[in-house]
Amino acid sequence: MFSPLIRKLGRGADLTQADHDRLTSLARTRCVGARQDIIEQGDRPEDVHLVLSGFACRYKIMRNGKRQIMALLVPGDFCDLHVAILGHMDHGIATVSPCTLAELPPTTVLDLTENHPRIARALWWATLVDEAILREWLVSMGQREADQQLAHLFCELLMRLRVAGVADADGYDLPLAQHDLGEVLGITPVHVNRTVQALRAAELIVLRGRRLDIPDVERLKAFCDFDPDYLHLVQRIA
C-alpha cells in the first residue's frame, strides 16, 4: 500500500527494505471522501500526512471567494512535511477525489530525520521536487497560454502518476472536474471547456468522464514544450 511513496522516494535516494519498514510501521491510515478539507489554513497539525491513493490539493481562498490550487498531491506525495519547521499552515489542503491518507506521528518523523540520514535525505529531496514543480507551474502561468498550459499539466501528471504506479503508458484516471482544472490553471471553467475542446479537436487528448488518454504522448509534449527535467526523475548521479 505504501508502494507509491517508496517508488517516489526511491528516485531521490537508495532506500533499503529496513528504511521502508521504518517509514510504514507506525503509520495509521485513514479514508476521506471527495472534496473534504484535510488541513485548514492556520492549523498546526501534529501528524504528517501522506497521500496513498486519490488526488488532493493545496489551495488558498481569496477574499472574493475564488480558490487557487497551488499543487496537486498524488499518491506518494506529502501534504505537510514542512509544517513541523514552519509552525503553522499558510494554506489549506483538501481532497479532490476520495483518498486514503497515512498519518505519521511526529515522533516517527523526528526519529527518521535525526537517526536515519538516508530517509531524511529522501524526504528533503521530495520537498525540493515539490518546489521545482511549483516553479514550473509559475512559468506555465506566466508564459503559456491556456491550451499549452493545460497540455503541460497533463504531461506532468502522466509522468508523476507513472512514477507512483497509477498510470498507463499513455493515459490515466483524472478525477478533476473542469471547474477544478480552472482553479489549477487560474482560468474560468468556461474557458477550460473551450480549451479542452481545442485539444480534443487537435486530437492531442481524449478526455471522457474522468479518464484521460493521450493518443500520441510525444506530440502532446512537443505541443507544450514539455521538458521533464524539472521533475528530477532520473536517478541522481552522485
Place this chain on the structure above:
Amino acid sequence: MFSPLIRKLGRGADLTQADHDRLTSLARTRCVGARQDIIEQGDRPEDVHLVLSGFACRYKIMRNGKRQIMALLVPGDFCDLHVAILGHMDHGIATVSPCTLAELPPTTVLDLTENHPRIARALWWATLVDEAILREWLVSMGQREADQQLAHLFCELLMRLRVAGVADADGYDLPLAQHDLGEVLGITPVHVNRTVQALRAAELIVLRGRRLDIPDVERLKAFCDFDPDYLHLVQRIA
C-alpha cells in the same frame, strides 16, 4: 557584512554567535555586475551561493526567448541550497543589480547540516519560506489582476527588505526596470508601465528612477489584500 543572512535566519531558529561565525568563517565573497549569470540551468555548482547585497533572480527562458522570473533573491537569500540534493540546477540564476555574493564550500554546508542542528534547521526553514513565497506568487498570478499583483509584490519586498535591514519603514531601492517587473509578473513591459501609472494615479506608490516609496503602507496592503502570514516573519512559538 553577513548581517542580512543572520537577520533572516534568526527568524527561523535561535542562532548563537558561534553559529554565526561558523557560517561566515569559511566563505569567500565575490562581486558581480548587473545582469550577469551566476549559475546556469544544468550546472552542478560546487559552492553554495548566498546574496549579501543587491538583487538577483531565478529564471527560466522559454523557447520563444521570453524569460519568466520565478524568484527575486535579496540580501540574505540562498541561491542554490537545494542543488546538493537535487544534483543539478533546473533553472538559471542571474543578477539584476550589481551584487556581492558569498560562496560557501560544500564541506562547510555538509558540516553545518550534519553537526549543527540549529543551523541545519535554520537553512531548512529558509528553504521552506522560499517555497511559501513561490506559492503566493502563483496565487498572485492566477487570481490577481496586474495592479493588485504589482502592489502585492511591492508589499512583499518591503517586508523582506526590512528583515534584511535594507529598507526604510515605507520605501526602498528597487533596482528592477519595468521590463524586469514584467518578467516577474508575467506581463508585457508596456502593461507594466500602464499599471505603474495607475498605482501612481491612485497615490499608492511613488516610483522614481530606482527608488520606491509607499506613502501609506496600510492603504497599499489593503488595496491588494496583502497578508504577510506566508512570509512566516513572526518568531515560531514552539
Place this chain on the structure above:
DNA sequence: CGCTGTATTGACCTCCTTCAAATGCGGTGG
C-alpha cells in the same frame, strides 16, 4: 550634444471573462 536604453503613449487585436441559457448524463425512484 548626440547616443543609448528606458519610460510613455496610441491604436488595434486577441485571449479570456462574464452572464446566461441549453444540453447531456449519472443516479434514483417509480
Place this chain on the structure above:
DNA sequence: CCACCGCATTTGAAGGAGGTCAATACAGCG
C-alpha cells in the same frame, strides 16, 4: 424501463484585461 433530478459540460454573445506593434519622449552618460 423510463421519468426525473442534480450536476457537469457545452454553447453563444458581448465586454474587458492585457498583448502587439510602432512611434515618441525622456534621462543618464560619454
